[in-house]
Amino acid sequence: MASSESKPYEGKWTALTVRKTFLDYFAERGHTIVPSSSVVPHNDPTLLFTNAGMNQFKPIFLGTVNKADKLASLKRAVDTQKCIRAGGKHNDLDDVGKDSYHHTFFEMLGNWSFGDYFKKEAISMTWELLTKVYGLDPQRLYVTYFEGNPAMGLEPDLEAKELWTSVGVPEDHILSGNMKDNFWEMGDQGPCGPCSEVHYDKVGGRNAAHLVNMDDPLVVEIWNNVFIQFDRQQDKSLKSLPSKHVDTGMGYERLVSALQDKQSNYATDVFTPLFARIQEVTGARLYTDKYGKDDVDGIDTAYRVVADHIRLLTFSMADGAVPNNEGRGYVVRRVLRRGSRYARKYFNAEIGSFFSKILPALVEQMGEQFPEIVKKQKDIAEILDEEEEAFAKTLDRGEKQFEKFVAELNKKGEKKLSGLQVWRLYDTYGFPEDLTKLMSEERGLEPTDESDISKAREEAREASKQVKDKAQSFPKLNVHQIAELENQYKISRPDSEPKYGKGDITASVQLIFTGEDFIKSSKDVPAETPLGLILDRTNFYAESGGQVADTGRILVDDDVAEFKVEDVQEYGGYIVHIGYFSHGSLSSGDKVICEYDELRRQPIRNNHTGTHILNHSLREVLGDDVNQKGSLVDEDKLRFDFSHKTGVTHDELRKIEDLSNAYIKQNAQIFYKDVDLDSAKQIEGVRAVFGETYPNPVRVVSVGIDVDMLLENPKNPEWRKVSVEFCGGTHVDQTGIIKDMVIVEENGIAKGIRRIVAFTGDSAHEVQRMAKEFNNRLQELEKLPFGAEKEEQVKRTGVELGQLTISVLEKEELRQSFAKIQKSVVDEQKKRQKAESKTALDTVTGHFAKAENKESNVFVGQLPIGANMKAISDVMTHFKSKDKTKSVYVFGGSKDTGVVHGVYVGTELASRGITAEKWSLTVAEVIGGKAGGKEPTRQGAGTQPEKLDEAVKTAEKWLADEMAKLKV
Missing domain, CATH: 1.10.490 (Globin-like)
Incomplete structure (x- = not known):
């Protein structure tokens, strides 16, 4: 409960002191300061961004929080949550800049009660903090409460109204509000309840009640207290929650504006x-x-x-x-x-x-x-x-x-x-x-009209999809067509040196290839037909050396024509840009702009330079028998195949990855130069693909040492410590741009050939984040008390771990951690199984051991165990092998968790014509499911556990009826 001795801060309110005061106020009142969750809700697919303070607490409100989660023990919390509203259902992007209070990013201050205090304490602390601690003028504050909704069976929240009155809010500053403004719901179903807002008049000296919730920029909502007390059912009815919660949110930027007496959030020291x-x-x-x-x-x-x-x-x-x-x-x-x-x-x-x-x-x-x-x-x-x-x-x-x-x-x-x-x-x-x-x-x-944009978008994407499929099988230039280009059309090989630079270039159209013939104009070719453009120069990278081709567009300015490039291939020195016209046409001699997709090429550069560094590290760790056998470099990953007679151990992989990342962290410059092939081969430690034919001169790429320096003393043994390769691919300028390398796969693909797949840059960071997040989940899983929830989570987690694409090394560590958790669960299951089997058997044998049951040969009843079929089976086995005359029909589990049942018909009942099949069939008709087995036993699982009590009575009654018939 708030202290009545709270005093206002006597200094000037800065943005920093406003936030600190809020957190301190509630911390002093038993609230745990919880760090803001990520603004990217990686584990909540329903959200584009975290858009409210309550997002990280949703599992508590929904009752799905893991018992081992640190949030599970929270009773009171306070935080400032990073929020973004710039997409999806909540989008303030269009309003930003136009008014004084909309933001795509903002902080939401919040205090929370999870089944602890409720309306009285929340309202009291709200009013005290605003008026006594922050010192806001009560005459500028207006509060709202829920007016009720008879159609939905909701009464007015008069309790909140009276509580606002009790803390000193004037009657004419307390206003009722409708479902839209004053009833909060998490979704179509789930926790919900009335809310009570606080609004602030930035002008003052007037009664602004009529401007509340009227989108007036000078009368704004600053705080909302949500009282979560109902659970919305699927049929839209409301049930009272067993535990009531408080969820509040105060706009940090708006509060700072009020305390600094500014009419605009942007006039404060937040901005x-x-x-x-x-x-x-x-x-x-x-x-x-x-x-x-x-x-x-x-x-x-x-x-x-x-x-x-x-x-x-x-x-x-x-x-x-x-x-x-x-x-x-x-x-x-x-x-x-x-x-x-x-x-x-x-x-x-x-x-x-x-x-x-x-x-x-x-x-x-x-x-x-x-x-x-x-x-x-x-x-x-x-x-x-x-x-x-x-x-x-x-x-x-x-x-x-x-x-x-x-x-x-x-x-x-x-x-x-x-x-x-x-x-x-x-x-x-x-x-x-x-x-x-x-x-x-x-x-x-x-x-x-949005519908017109959507229509244009879908038509373009559908056409693009169809032509992309055709472009994948676009014909190659054959030897006769190459000769035709040389001799008949006198077309020179294009200048492709610009592919090593950045930015757009201009070029001229030479010819257009239809897949069969060369044409000088595409004017008569139907739109979205795959074609190949041949230019006099290009900045597009043609697929080679394991690096995928660039994509992008070739266009004439002023939107005259646009050719979308889906693939680029080189045949005999001629480069063919394969794609289609989205609109317009081109003819030989036309000047065009060549615009490759730089945002796609950047990660390709990362991965290609990363491949060179990995190749070098492999030789350093595994020895000289490592030689490149193939590679693939695209925007998602790098894949490298190499010769090695044995598997790569995890210790070796760690050394390879560490060495590669150490090289990357040096931020070494990348040098390259065209060098006479024979001279280039003399460089100590130079890497080349065995059997590959290289041009003369050949392009030499060196990571960290100038190529000219290498050539001055090519046999210097120090050069073996440097990555030097023959390569025509594109690379980063400095290794630091790569950021990190993470090996996500290592395996054998053929005898003596191994394959490594690795991620670099942002992709590497993402898998590192995923690994850390999964490790946190394992830690929570380990803390979870043994029971059905833990067993189910262990099963699910094992499947997810197997599907996880992360560092090979981190995955192995996670597997080891998971294996310990899994073993503890199995051990506990065995222990519980043994204990439950003993309990089950002791219960039945104890029944027969009692003096009053000495003459009894039958036991029918529910055992004090879970839905444990092994325990049921153990009871039946005992009597079948050691006490054959007696008969038992036993049930395990409960109407809430599930039910199993089993019957053994002893020799005495069997001699009178009683069968396990008939007896169990009668029970199964009540409890659902089927019972199987061979006489004199049957066992099964019920599909309607809520009828457990009825099933036990049915088993008793059926036997009694059968026995009565036999006596007659």
């Missing part, structure tokens, strides 16, 4: 340090907290968007949400692109390394409370730069194309982009749909 850094980086005018039409140049809006977005980007990436084209990864990517466009348009910032320059200010501001962003700062900065750089390539062209679309609309007198145009801006230029929507709003256009 001002970020604004200062943005101003420093861009040289823009100072932030003035203007909105709408008052923000004439749009720069204040841009400040808000950039500051908000760096928060979302940093915290999402720190918790594992890497930008990509799916799910939460796509949310991160589109937020970054949205922010990049704001930075370029309003701050004239150079895109490519903008957000990474703002990042240090955020880390300095919030790193103490959330150390994960300090730890991941370098990785986050690298990802931000990679993503910005990729988008920067198409941003200009995309905006130019958007303006072209707008001009076309103006000519027609129309005010809305088509779904196809919106989709094309995304598909060709990387503009997320919400960015196009934002640009359309700026130009006064009407929003495009």
Whole structure:
């Protein structure tokens, strides 16, 4: 219970002291300070991001929390939870920057009671903290309570109303609210209950009751107390929960705004340090907290968007949400692109390394409370730069194309982009749909119908899927066609040196290959037909040396034509870009832009350089008999086949992985040079694939030592300590970019040939996270008390461990840990089995041993054991072998957990015509299931355990009836 002696803080309220005061207040009142859970809910597929403070406590409310989980023992808790609302059901992205209180990333302060205190204590502490500790003016505060819903059988929450009155809230500041505002539900089913909100009037000196819950930016909800007291059933009815809970959430940014007496969250020191850094980086005018039409140049809006977005980007990436084209990864990517466009348009910032320059200010501001962003700062900065750089390539062209679309609309007198145009801006230029929507709003256009966008998207994807399948079997250039290119068309081999650089290039179309013939124009070729483009130069990597081909697009600016590249192959020095036209056509001589997918190539580079490092480490650890026998390098993994006569031990694997990662951590520069083949072969320790034919000159790739230095003294034995290979693939500039290497598979694929599969970069980090998470699960599983829940979890965990793709070494450690847990369960099962068998047998033999049962030859009844078929069987076996005259019908288990049953008909009853089959059949008709076995026994499991008592009585009655018939 709160203390009546609490006093307000006498200093100035800073964002840091606001958060600390909240946590300290509840900690002093018996609440455990719980760290924020990840903003990426890896174990909750129902959520895109953690969007509320209660997410990590859902298992407690649902009653599914593991008994060994540290949360299971919580009675009171307090936390500040990182939240993101930028996708899925909860999405505030469109509102960010436009008003003073919406954020895609925010903190939710919360205090929690799990079956401990309820409304009285929660309301009392809420009011005391706000008015006595934080010192907010009670006249500016308004509270709401649930008005009830007769149609759903819900009474008004008058208890909450009276409690607010008792702590001193004026009558005209207590308002009723409907189901939407004042009744909280986790979902269609499950825990729910009335809630009581606290709203704050930023103006003061008036009665603002009529503005509560009216979306007025100056009267905002700051805290919500949810009283979880019902359980919503499948039929929509409500049952009272046996334990009542309190779930509260207070908007941290809104609270800081109130305490600093600011009408905008963005005018507080939650954001001002970020604004200062943005101003420093861009040289823009100072932030003035203007909105709408008052923000004439749009720069204040841009400040808000950039500051908000760096928060979302940093915290999402720190918790594992890497930008990509799916799910939460796509949310991160589109937020970054949205922010990049704001930075370029309003701050004239150079895109490519903008957000990474703002990042240090955020880390300095919030790193103490959330150390994960300090730890991941370098990785986050690298990802931000990679993503910005990729988008920067198409941003200009995309905006130019958007303006072209707008001009076309103006000519027609129309005010809305088509779904196809919106989709094309995304598909060709990387503009997320919400960015196009934002640009359309700026130009006064009407929003495009979502159904039109969806239709264009689905049609494009369906066409793409069909043509991709055909592209996989696109014909190769044969020897006659190669000669035709040389002699008839006089086509020179293309310059492919640009593939080793970064960025787009321009090129000229030479010819178009249909798969059978060469043509000079695709004008008459049906859309989405697989074709091969032959250019005079290319930056696309053609599949070779184990490295997969690049994908991307070849296009004519101004959206005249777009050719999607699905594969790139080289035949006799000619490079064929295989793909299809999404629109438009090309002819020989046309100038085109070649745009490979940099975001796909980056992990390929990681994996290729990683392959070289792995090859070197294998020789260092396993010896000179290791030679490359094959490899595959794609965006997901590296796969390396090598000669080795014996299996690789785990100790050797650990050395290989450690040596590789030590090499990576050196951040060694990658050197490469075309060298005369004979001279290159002289370099000590150079690696090449046996039997491979190499060109002359050959490209030499060295990790850490300049190739010219190698050639000055090629026989220097020190060069054996360096990774040097003949290779025409693409590589990173520095090994540090690879970050980490994790070996996830090692096995034999043929006699004397082994295979290693490994992950690098973000993929390596993800499997490391998965391994750590699984290890935590095992620790919780080990603590779980023995019982049915633990047995079931052990079964499930064993299957999941087998399917887990993680480090080979970590997986072995997890297997060993799991094996100990599994053995303890098996041992306990055996112990319990033995004890239950003894209990079962003692119960029955004890019955016959009693003086009053001396003449009895029959026992029918439920035994004090679980649904243990072995114990039932042991009882039957005992009488069948040692006391054959007596008959038993025994039951184990309960109506809640399941039931097993078994019968043995002794010689005395059998001589009178009683059979186990008939007896068990009668019981099975009641309890469900079937009973099997050979006379004189039957046993089975009931499918309707709730009829256990009835089944026992039926067994007794059937025998009594049969015996009565025999007497007659």
